[in-house]
Amino acid sequence: MKYGSQFEKVFKEAMKSPDFWLEDIQLSFLDSLLEAMNTKNISRKELAERLGKSQAYVSKTLNACSLNLSLKTMVNFSLALGLKLTLDLEDLESPVVES
Template sequence: MDRKELLKSPEYWTASIQMELYRQIEAFMKENNFNKTQLAEYLGCSKGYVTQLLSGEFDHKLSKFIQLSLAIGKIPEFCFTDIDEYIQNETQSYKNTMTVSKEYMFSTFPLSNKIVEDAA
């Protein structure tokens, strides 16, 4: 599966959103010094449910996702972008990152210029 196919996959976006929710919950737990039991009490759910959240074994309805986000003090924002436009922007962003990285490498490590020139 290439990147373009991956970005058109519902599973990719579901996992991406789940991972972000996980990251936000982990940060919330650290900020509040909560363990799983305390988080479960705070959210009004079972410790088993918190374990599912933190292991990524969940697929919430949108309403539950929003409820959990708000419970930890976060507003979930969604936007809708044309797939082809997203892929084009991502590809351009990647190219820009690679150019900057290469420029950084050559300016930071002058010897790398000599190595590349010698290899050519």
């Protein structure tokens, strides 16, 4: 994560909040999902068909308008791309932080 030194205190405080990490996970997931769609040449329309959902639902989700993704939604999107969602735990004491 990169940010200017003037924001260091704000980010350190925000990083204590579960909401910060939830949003970080969801945004990372959406980035990975879009990258996988691009790599596999899967359109939003095709993803919607694979999910059995409307194209509007998929677009809303991919545009990060609904950043309240459930784990089940994340798994469903992953499986629709032929991928398995995995979770990792990392030590909070040594996050990659650049100023």
